[in-house]
Amino acid sequence: MYIAAMTATLPICVYGADGAAADLIARGAYLAKAGDCVACHSSPGGKPFAGGLPMTTPMGRIFTTNITPDPETGIGRYTQAEFLRAVREGIARDGRNLYPAMPYPSYAKVSDDDMRALYAYFIQGVAPVRQANRASEIPWPMNMRWPLKLWNLVFLDKAVYQPKKARDAVWNRGAYLVQGLGHCGACHTPRSPTLNEKALDESGHAFLSGAALEGWFASNLAGDHNTGLGRWSVEDVHGFLKTGANAHATAFGSMTDVINHSTQYMSDADLNAMAVYLKSLPPARSDDGPPYAFNPKTTVAMLTRPAGNRGAILYTTYCLHCHGADGRGAAPYLAPLAGNPNLLEKDASSLVNVVLNGSGQLVIDGMPAPYPMPAYRTVLNDQEIADVLTFTRQSWSNNQGPVAVTDVRKMRDTGQ
């Protein structure tokens, strides 16, 4: 009654409030993109945010949950405080500890203001979907959640992001997004045996220095000349996050999802801030090797007379028409292999995986990439894949070690 009376007498105020609420929801929608919530909380062919995506953990598979506002199966009954606690501290409404496959150690940095916008969006801006959650496949006793409380005591830093006074607003915005909602470290920072990321910000040497995960190697994003972003400009990093490709590299593996669902939708100001922050990271590796310098000569000569070199013959037959004799591809559509940081990385799992299984399709502004990397799983055997990759690792001054047949076999068998 009281509210009805207020609405009747104060229409302007109410419209103003509606506008503010709509703005808050729109801001929450943008932040949900920055946090890439949809990538994990949806399953292929399923409704957005209804959960059900399997995630592999060392103890067994778990499934993401329904975070639509359905009161029975989703988060419709969450209060704002409960939502904040779940996203930043990993504690569900019923007090159950969430597995850190939900990147709450990163989301812990998200400000109260941004959390309120996210809550408004998830409760009022997302369509409710009735879909029951699936139980985890982790067997007893490993499925007990209380040890996570201890894990959180040791590894969870509950402080939201604190701006660094010595840095400007752009750098701080970039740091906030990369460390917080972007949860870039969840993939790009190596983990300890206790599964925590070795560093959660630039004060730790290992931060974003590259890590193996689910069959891919999430590249080194520190300042290293060869394996990191040392040779990229701020504009190069910005362009990669916006379109998935630049003169140095083209996105593949799990990075394709990040670009498809998240970074392409971020504003130029935010992408620039993230690029400025990433480019401020010093080199992280002591084994980065002498600075890469492009020299195609020996390789191009070998490719004109490949007889006797099995890798060169395979490259000429299957790869040359896209990646070129000089290994430079045709940026930004066809990834260069010469000097590509992923080729200069010791861990070759990304290379083996992309040749076996091809690349998920990059979709920018609704347009699929024109020439995605084909899958050679049924075309080349393990020895051939090892040979052609060894050739690409040792050509155009890439100077990296050979790829072992056993590594190709292992990757083929896991199906990843």
Ligand code: HEC
């Ligand atoms: C890398 C994957 C991943 C991303 C990204 C992710 N989540 Fe999650 N989230 C999970 C998993 C896995 C669980 C369930 C964990 C468990 O069962 O212990 C979960 C659980 C939750 C829960 C608890 C829901 C319940 O069942 O009670 C909430 C709330 C939540 N996530 C919100 C979010 C929001 C908001 C975002 C984006 C800002 C997000 N998540 C991004 C993986 C993810």
Ligand code: HEC
């Ligand atoms: C789900 C895991 C995952 C997340 C989250 C993720 N990345 Fe990646 N990223 C990868 C993988 C795997 C690669 C290697 C494949 C490639 O180069 O596209 C990669 C590659 C990259 C590259 C290209 C580097 C190179 O040398 O080719 C950049 C730049 C990058 N990521 C930036 C980011 C930023 C910034 C974030 C956070 C907003 C982020 N990534 C979040 C998995 C991830």
Ligand code: HEC
């Ligand atoms: C139809 C064109 C095409 C052919 C043929 C092709 N590739 Fe690719 N390759 C691509 C594209 C495009 C990418 C970038 C990822 C994407 O967008 O799918 C890529 C990516 C790669 C990468 C990852 C490098 C990076 O950082 O992006 C490697 C390694 C690779 N290709 C090796 C090979 C090898 C070895 C062969 C031959 C057996 C081959 N490619 C044949 C188009 C091709």
